[in-house]
Amino acid sequence: MIESERKIIITMAETKKEKKPKGTIVITAERCKGCSFCVEFCPTDALELSKQYNKKGYHPPILISEELCNGCNICGLMCPDFAIYGFMFNKKGAKAA
Amino acid sequence: MIESERKIIITMAETKKEKKPKGTIVITAERCKGCSFCVEFCPTDALELSKQYNKKGYHPPILISEELCNGCNICGLMCPDFAIYGFMFNKKGAKAA
Amino acid sequence: MPEELYEIETEVPGNTVEEFLRMERMPHIWCPGCGIGTSVNCFAHALETSGLDLQKVSVVSGIGCTGRVAGYVNLDSFHTTHGRAIPFATGLKLANPNLKVVVYSGDGDLTAIGGNHFIHACRRNLDMTVILINNFTYGMTGGQVAPTTPLTATATTTPYGNFEQSFNLPYLAESCGAVYVARWTTYHVRHLTKAIKEALAKKGFSFIEVLSPCPTLYSRRNKIGDGLDQMIYYQESSEIKHGADTKTVGLDFQGKIVVGKFVDIERPTYLDAMNDYYSKRLGDKFVHYNG
Amino acid sequence: MPEELYEIETEVPGNTVEEFLRMERMPHIWCPGCGIGTSVNCFAHALETSGLDLQKVSVVSGIGCTGRVAGYVNLDSFHTTHGRAIPFATGLKLANPNLKVVVYSGDGDLTAIGGNHFIHACRRNLDMTVILINNFTYGMTGGQVAPTTPLTATATTTPYGNFEQSFNLPYLAESCGAVYVARWTTYHVRHLTKAIKEALAKKGFSFIEVLSPCPTLYSRRNKIGDGLDQMIYYQESSEIKHGADTKTVGLDFQGKIVVGKFVDIERPTYLDAMNDYYSKRLGDKFVHYNG
Amino acid sequence: MRTEIKIGGFGGQGVILSGDIIGRGASIYDNKFATMIQAFGPEARGSSCSAGVIVSPEAIAYPYITSPEVMIVMSQEAYTKFTPELATGGILITEEEMVSPHNLRKDVKHFSIPATRIAEELGKRMVLNIVMMGFTTAVTGLVDVEAMRKAVLVSVPKGTEELNMNAFNRGFEYGEKVMQN
């Protein structure tokens, strides 16, 4: 999960070695209006609403666990506020550190 | 065929005794615009356009022969100018002279 | 041999159609061979046998040759603005539900500028009878293309012929919810009379498309001849198919002209729906509306 | 036990939808849980994969919440008057046939005040894609009844519930001649994206009805819950039936919501019909029109 | 001098075209000014119709006909309706067989021509108005005859030029003869 855009190196907790994440999401939390579409319709149930508020007073989503996200971007298609999108890791660039 | 309205006694030529007319028409010739709808669609072909002109310069219809008319009023329904109508003889009142 | 004469003593009935007309306004403005007058006969005869209280019948027209019908019928009659006969009739009917409201107007009036009101009135199932005289052109303004003009037919605004597909009006009316939909031509005077009578008796939005000759601006320009030729064409080319699927009755003038009664269903009218619904919803608090 | 960490080195692509938006105008005015934004994602993704030259894509909207789409897409875009997106788009398209013209507007805009333009554009088969966001109400003005509001649903102008039947829009579109007709909901983001892509690729009048939540003024008032509840309802109650007879897809909210692609036929567009017809009719004298 | 011309007849006789030809002849080919006004009306279908033309060496201000000096009449109805308007001493030109000039005012100069018959002789009844135009040119001298010929040529349907020219000439000759008498 990426909080600000265009990061090149993503550092994440490795929970289960056998299940490497295929992609991740980018969230612009301040745009979120907390509608939960992304959370509800994520095919891998990778998201939940964060406990925290954004400035507008909404709870933006967070990844429950990185390896659940497959980067399918259903959340991105669903999000009415252009606040989230998913992408798949570029195979070439991705490597475990 | 009646040229002016509300006549009570209709005098007509008796051509064939076996075929008594069942009805007749009333024409207000000055209203006619000569469209021929009545002539064309009279089920008994009882009408033709007269040779004479009305004031507007149209040829109004006349009965070819009285006994052809059955008073069905198709001509009346057809006439776009309310210039003709047919009616059936009132059985009670009708008698040959 | 001199002709024998015989006399029939009979009462000559008046022309019953005249009771329905403002005879003091005759002659009317319609051209020789125009079918509008023919349709008015059918309307008058339908009214005559309808059993309706004529004091309670109102005719509403838009603007056009057909729109002039309102000015000739000896009933309460309203010659409104171009395209707006239906919404005027809506107000009239809803203000006094005891009125029988008939909208009588042209194809351009009801389906070009007035198309929106037409579809919404169908949808609402407003209780009115709409008689649409389809002469395939705008008569009053001199023969322009209409949403009903057949492909390739010429009009003053399509001097080289029309390339726009026309509406299939019965299909349109059905798709929006009209409860009675029929098509006849002015040749079919008896059928048309009967259809109008049925429509007048029908509760809800009843719609009759009447194909009618406009010799002056349509038939002649399109080399169909005069009014009579057009009538003969209707006689020869029509096929009566009651209950035909409206999807199939589009007028392409290649095959037969399908006429008949296509739709006759039941559905609550706007006002009945309102009264029923509010009664259920508001109970005694609702003041039942009947004008 | 401390978590092990690993790193993935990857290029983070931008949010591709942003290229299609005027990001300087964000945040947009749409409410939390409103489906309009969702539909815009689908539109953007459809455009992205459409292969269209985006310089040549214009979006035309009327007035309404949905009408604001024109103001947010980073394309040539026209926010016109209420109900008139289609005739504006007609002029735009005919003036420059090289443009791909998309009309994006609300149900009230396109089928209440704009209903006439809708049916005539279908009839003429004008080459444009119409995306209609049906939220069953007038959002922008605060939740009045629309020609799409289901029976018994309340709105500010039907405070006790609606008793007017709504339009079956796919049926209406088909009856007037649209060549591509589909319905999806904002839940069906992938299908909707694909449908928009197909519609963009289709020559002629393509029409997509998109059922969309308006939590603020429709769902909450009607106790359906918020946007999410409405989305879940769409998920659960929709049934995909490609090729369904449009007559049968009316929305009565008793049974299933039928979604899918209903119509996909071929018919010459207005401009092709014109060019073909005039070429045949006028030969060399005709100056072929391509803008 | 401003000259007002009124043409009356019924639909189909080419009333409007007649006015058009006079106006065109005068204004395009004879260096004069001409203004033509058609009588419009939703009720004018098929019944009597009329055209008013003003011809003048100077620009024409008031465009309507108020008291025509020349009147061309091709139907009885038009005769009855319009002749009262004819200016004192004006010229009345009638179709001889269509119009019987009852109660004609004494001050009026009256000319008539059997234009329909002449047109029928030429094989096309429709050109009666062109015959009238030729005749009018001859008896009024209002517009130069060559100008009128040109106006006829451009005003009639392609392919009918010869027929119409004949019609014009027949009318013109008839008129010249009348004037000689």
Added chain:
Amino acid sequence: MRTEIKIGGFGGQGVILSGDIIGRGASIYDNKFATMIQAFGPEARGSSCSAGVIVSPEAIAYPYITSPEVMIVMSQEAYTKFTPELATGGILITEEEMVSPHNLRKDVKHFSIPATRIAEELGKRMVLNIVMMGFTTAVTGLVDVEAMRKAVLVSVPKGTEELNMNAFNRGFEYGEKVMQN
């Protein structure tokens, strides 16, 4: 004296209803005049909203708020946006836990109440605005307390009268205490 009151918060806090109650209390039950103006705007959905009320013993001419003497603020956003408008020496009333009054002007009389907490204690967070109304009545004395009670009673949904009266009273009492100190 004309008193201008501005109420700010976010949607759902009952900002408009608050204005309504003050206005109704003053104009219907307290023999004063009141004018209320809502801030409308297509973009006002769900975000911050405000109402302006003018209370005056005389008929009110100019209907807009230009420099409020009383300001009731229920959100930080409203605090930031609106407090600069507060008249010199004006009264500021804030929801204690929603608003932290940074950089407050010296001239301002500030009162605050944990209205949300009190409302939650009463079992319904929604009545926080009524708590605020009671408090405002006590600290400003703008409108007669009985008039305010009547206004609350007719303005709230049927069946919630008691709850709302409790809320009002709690706020009012809190305010009286504050004033005694």
Added chain:
Amino acid sequence: MKADPKGVLTGAHFIDGDHACSEGALAAGCRFVAGYPITPSTEVVERIAERFPHIGGIFIQMEDEIASSIAIQGAVWGGKKAMTVTSGPGFSLMMEHIGYAAMTETPCVFVDVQRAGPSTGLPTQPAQGDMMQARWGSHGDYSIIALSPNSPQECFDLTIKAFNLSEQFRVPVMFMMDECVGHMIERVMIPPADEIEILPRRFYEGAKENYMLYHANGEMVPPMVKAGDGYNIHVTGLTHDERGYPSMTVATQEKLIPRLIDKIKLNEEKIADYREDQIEDAEIVVVTYGITSRTAIPAIEQARKEGLKVGHLRLIVVWPFPEKYIRSLASKVKAIVVPELNQGQVVLEVERCAAGKVPVKLVPHVGGTVHNPKDIYNAIISSNNQKAE
């Protein structure tokens, strides 16, 4: 006649101008409303929709404003009192039917809650930009009456007056509210029904045979009948004779059109309604209407305080324009100031009637909000400096 108690919500209310307008219509006996939603007028029909089922009346949300503006006329001929409600863009769409109502002498009320234009403009903010449109927006020559309320109370009172005037003169009456007045909430006192004076429709009472729909019988306004009464009436927007029949001649036109205009114009003083405040000794008069009549008050008071002789003339009836009154006013005072929430509309008439006798100063405002009283004050001051000697 007194109002029907069914429609009268007697009591003191704290409601906005839109809702007060609805109540005024109900009290006036309006039982048919057709409309189409548009900010900031929608609240009027929303309240009507809520109230009618309990009173016995019909509200129909039509497909557009064109339909609404003609449906009400159908309803009037069906026997109801009727109105439609809209704002700028919708008002523009009603123009053809204002002409139809004027031509057919169909009494009805058009409510226009003005917002800042042109076009979509600032849909939620006030202006007075449709004043000339109300007078001139339909093609051809005709007359209307236009009223301009400045408070919710007046929205109630003057809506009743609008209905009464429309019946009295058989003319469409324009009720020119604005967003500020429409959305402003104030106390509205609704009196008991028997204190509300209502003008019932004047129906024809003579012999049926002699009835002619547009025979004014020496007066300027013919009595009405309604559909279903057995008169076989014909109503048309074509030029028509006294029977109502189309008669497309200049002679008929010359009989009809001047009557339609004169029935308003010649009754200008009867219809006129204005409020004078400190006019007696005034050297400068501020002429206002609608909301501007309130925003001008602080400016006038300020100037008076400073010793300037400023008076206030507030037009309640804006059309017909009180020509005679303004002409005489211009002879008495030294300057006129006209603040308008527009770029100068009614001021043109003021200036015309002032006929050069005194300087007329416009205080324009683009709308979106109301005037700052300072701008009006400044105009008063500068008028005072340049006033006519």
Added chain:
Amino acid sequence: MKADPKGVLTGAHFIDGDHACSEGALAAGCRFVAGYPITPSTEVVERIAERFPHIGGIFIQMEDEIASSIAIQGAVWGGKKAMTVTSGPGFSLMMEHIGYAAMTETPCVFVDVQRAGPSTGLPTQPAQGDMMQARWGSHGDYSIIALSPNSPQECFDLTIKAFNLSEQFRVPVMFMMDECVGHMIERVMIPPADEIEILPRRFYEGAKENYMLYHANGEMVPPMVKAGDGYNIHVTGLTHDERGYPSMTVATQEKLIPRLIDKIKLNEEKIADYREDQIEDAEIVVVTYGITSRTAIPAIEQARKEGLKVGHLRLIVVWPFPEKYIRSLASKVKAIVVPELNQGQVVLEVERCAAGKVPVKLVPHVGGTVHNPKDIYNAIISSNNQKAE
């Protein structure tokens, strides 16, 4: 720029005003026309429909006038010069879109062939009853230009001028014909294309990055771009900033609306077009426009013959009203006579600008036909008797 020869039917023609208007539009480079038939304007579009297939242009008969009046604006943004054509009732339906064109600064031409109204009125007969409507018919404040031709020749010439003005000021131009001029047939000289001056659309030429749709750059009229040019423009009828983005604030409104009005108002003298005839020594001036400028001539000539010093001022551009000119005229002459084919419309502006300096006498006419010159003559005589001393 010179006209494109393709659209120019060079030569002498004997055609009516409607057809001459069509030819003017073609010569002006109009290549998109949307319309809906209505007497007495239909001939304009009929001729266009006949001519376009040979020239390369599109005529579309829309479903109504509302559609027509917005379709042309779509076409303008698509890059074409465009017009729509109608008469009174249709013109009434176009009012909303005149406001849209003014607000979005969409150059286009509205032709209104006036017939006698109000409502359906006398559809085949002339009037000048829509003059105030042309100025004020849409809601809110805006400006337009209106021209008034008096002959078929002018229908040609001034249609070109109408297009040029609309491009120059990015404003909708009203071309106010009337039935008499529209159906009158006279000689129309169409010059060779290279003698016809056409104002091409002024497209933006600066750097793409800097482009702002409504940035007037110190001038009053911003340059245009068209759809497809890659600017990603946004056009809206909402109050908008220089980028074209909605900006619903009073500040933006205050920037936008005065510019829209001032670009016409401040250029009043530049736009003004009138003909003076014997004004130099005149004591009485007859102010006319359109067909009335011809019917007044016999009256003026007659009066001159009788020794009265009568001059003739004919307005070709009626809106913006030549305020300054009339003000100075009123200082010079002793009376003004204004014949109009209506019950008094433009005369209100004349009277206002005359500012009481001279009596202004209206010679009204209900339409249906043109004035009898005698009526104008009588007004001249009576004005002569009461003229300002």
